[in-house]
Amino acid sequence: CGASSSAPSGASSTGGGTNNSSQVYVVGTDAAYAPFESVNPQTNQIEGFDIDLLNAVAKAAGFQVKFENTPWKGIFQALSIGQRDILISAITITDERKQSMDFSNPYFQAQQMIVVPPGSPIRTLQDLKGKKVGVQTGTTGDEIVTDFLGKTDPNIKRYDTTPLALEDLKNKGVDAVVADNGVVLDYIRQNSSKGFEHYTDPKFPKEYYGIAVKKGNTALLEKINDGLAKVKSDGTYDTIYKKYFGS
Template structure:
C-alpha cells in the first residue's frame, strides 16, 4: 500500500515538473521576442515634419524617417501628439521613450536628453509680407515678430530685441504664427526653413522669404532619455542603415522634391 502511494506521489511530481517546464516560453518563440511598444512624443503642428490628420493619426517627414529606422532596428512605436511646451518634460518623466519633432540639437538640450546622430540639416528663415522692405534679421528690431514658443526662432528674436520685449509674439505652433502674419498681426515670422518653405509652396502669394547670413546651420536629432544608450544605439544603427540603402533619400525627396546631398 505504501509502495503504491509513493509511486502515485512520484508520478504527480514528475507530471507537475513537466507541466511547469512546458509553460516556459521557448527562446525562439514569439512570446520571448515580444518588444516593448515605445511611446514617441511629437508636436504634430509642424508640417511637413509632423502634422495631425483628420482621423487623429500623425504623418510627416519625421514620422516616416523614424518608422523606417524602427523597421531596421526592430522597434515598435506608438506616436502621441504632445504639445511642444511639455515635450521635454514628458521624456524626462518617462511618459515618452523617444522624441522626434524637428528638434534642433543644442548644447543646452544635451544637458537633459541624449540625441541621435543628426537626421536633417536646417536653418532659420524670415517670412514677411510680399511688399515688405525687410532684407535681414536686423531690420526686425522695431517690428512685431511671430515665433513658436521655445524654438530656435524664439531664441533668435529674443537675442535681437530682448526676451521680454512685447514685440516678440509667441504662439503654440508656427502655423498659428504664419496665420497671424497673413492677418497683419505681426510683421514677420522667424522659423525653420522646412516649415516656411512648405507653407510658401502651398500658399505662394501669402508672403516672401528672406534669409540672413548670420543664421547658422542647425541639425535635428531624435531624443531619448539621458543615459539610455541601448535605445540610442538602435536608433543610430537604423538611421545609418536607411541612409546607406537609399530609404532616407526617397523619404526626403517625397517631402522636399530633391535628393539630400
C-alpha cells in the first residue's frame, strides 16, 4: 500500500545507507518445478535455473533478492497484494495475465507436452477426448486442456503441483498429463525406469516465460530488463542454460 513502488516488502535494508544494493526484493516461486525451481532435500534451499538466472540478473542490475517458496495457487495474489515484489516461476506470459501484472522481456521458450505411459495410444490433443487428463491447476496446460475438453469435463483432474500430476500418472490415476516440456523432460530423466513417452501437438503454441512484477512497478521492471540484457550479452545466461539443459 506504500506509495513508493520501489520499496522492497522485505524491509531488510539497513537504514541510512545510500547504497541501492542493500535493497532486498522478496521473490515468489513455486519450488516444485525442477529444473526451474525446486527445494534441495539436503540443504533445504531453493535452487534451479530460475534461481540462478534471477540471482545473476539482480547482481548485474545492482539489487538483492530473497526467494520465498510460494504455492502456485496463490502466487499471483501474493504479488498483487505486495507480499512478493517479484515472481519467477516458469510463468508463461499470457494476454490475460498481462492485465493484472507486468512481465519482463521473455527469458525462456517453452511448449506444452502430452505425457503418457509406455504403450498408450494417445499422441495428440484430439486423442485426449474421453480420457482422464492430469494438469496443474491454473497453468497454461490446464487452460489448453480445459479449452479443448470443456470446463465441465469430469475427466480433467487438477493438482496443486505438476509432480503430483506426474506421480498420479505413474499410479494410473490418469491416462495422460499435459505440462511444460522442460519439467516433463526433467521428470522423465529422473524417473527413467517408468518409460513415460511424450508428444507435442502442432496446436500447442510457443510459450515464453517472463519475470513478473506488480502492475505499474516500472522502476523495478526496468532494472530486471536491464539485468536480463546484461546477462544475455555477457554469456552468463548461456552458462546457466548449459548447467541445467546441456549445450
